[in-house]
Amino acid sequence: MSERLLPESFQDLEPFAAAWSLATERERNRQRLSSTMEEIQAFYNALLPRMEAVVAYLNQFPLDSMPADAQQLLYLTLSLAEVAPAVELFKQPSVADGYDAARFVQMHK
């Protein structure tokens, strides 16, 4: 079994970490666009009810010096922000009638 990525108290979210604990917006957006709605919905359904506990846990650490497993958990929450419009607004992974995401190039990391 591979090493765990997330803190011990959030092992229920571990199955999603490999795919969704991603450091950059570009990676998270690509993951969203290359996933099926079923995969996105499963991730959303698992993390949403845990967000209160997750944020309370993460808020005890300074943002710029988190333990590695907490950092991975933070990245997981940023992926929830990334997929939220797909689930809650567009009902599909990409922006409906939207522009080609590959042409909208991030200047930030």
Added chain:
Amino acid sequence: MTAVATSRIDVTSNGKTWHAQYPELGTEPVPIEPYISPEYFALERERIFRKAWLNVGREEEIPKPGDYLVKDLPACGTSILIVRGKDGRIRAFHNVCSHRSNKLMWNRGGSCQMFACKFHGWTYGLEGQLTFVPDEESFFDLKKGELGLTPVTADTWEGFIFINLDPQPKESLKEYLGEIGETLKGYPFAEYSATCYGWTTELRANWKILKDAFQEAYHVAFLHKRSLPDSFTSKSNPFAHGTDCKLYPRHRKMSVYGNMEHRPTPVEEIASQFGSLIIRNDFSMDRLPAGVNPTRNPSWALDLNVIFPNFFVDVSDGTYFTYNMWPLAVDRTLWEVRAYYPKAQSAGQRFSQEYSKVIFRDVIMEDCSTLEQTQSVLASGAKTHFVLQDQELLIRHDHKVHEEFVGFYKKQNKKNKKGVTANV
């Protein structure tokens, strides 16, 4: 639901339509020609981009002496080097070597002690002076003191760096910005600029198609019906009428209505606990200077500040965003979009900013599609004019300012000597 909630509210400042407040602008349709004419575009390059003050960055991008930015301006046929000198001053130069005009710096920015040309090694100091010429003795009467980089006028306003390519600008930046610059005094730009997310894209559309799309809210109920179903619209304001507008000689501003009854989605609900969202029913007038949301409307989302020719500074409570539209050709535009936030102090705030940023980006993706679709049929000749409604006053005003700079129709009228009044 009460009867009051379903009747249309009057969100205008004094009950008058916006056009009635500016009768000199008329109500006629405006011409499409400026969006497709190569002749018009050539005049814009010469008479707008070589004359007006242009935003090219923010001070935070070059905090230390030796920090520099490279800004390519294809519409002006040049590239600009913006550098903070040892004395802390920001200077700008044409990014062009004095030897045989090679482009001096090829990257987007960085930090250095001197600028060395890749072609023959000519080297310049941070203040633009020529400091070293390899094999100098083989040149003829080389006057190094006169061969520094060609300076470009630069100045700052609220931390935004502007340049002016006119060798002798007619006005200072302060004079050029005028009243709109004053209205934003006191807005916490420095605090909110700690974190910047930016995107760039090359759109197949005239640069004014982009400008027009972001100085009206009429499109929100339709183009953004999925992404913003009830943020800027409500039963009492179904067409996103703005709460205020103000036109200046060249610039303009509009206050955008925000629906305080907006029902957040589950993830938005979590994000809203940590600030950063544009629609927030806890926004504080105390944090905003008097010039922002000037009518102090409680149903307020943000102010659009359209600074001629190509710079938007759209301010909200807790975040602001900017657009720069850089024309590349009559039908191509390089667009830069940036969203700014205060430094996140906690994971919760970081999450909130990420959600705000992602929604903003996805909304923009809806806009981008329309911009290219519009341009793709503009040259069809099917239509010669755009028909504007009251809430599209800012677009009409932009046409007037463009014509004042470009003088395209003035010239045409003179040419055919028939005194036909062009609709501008």
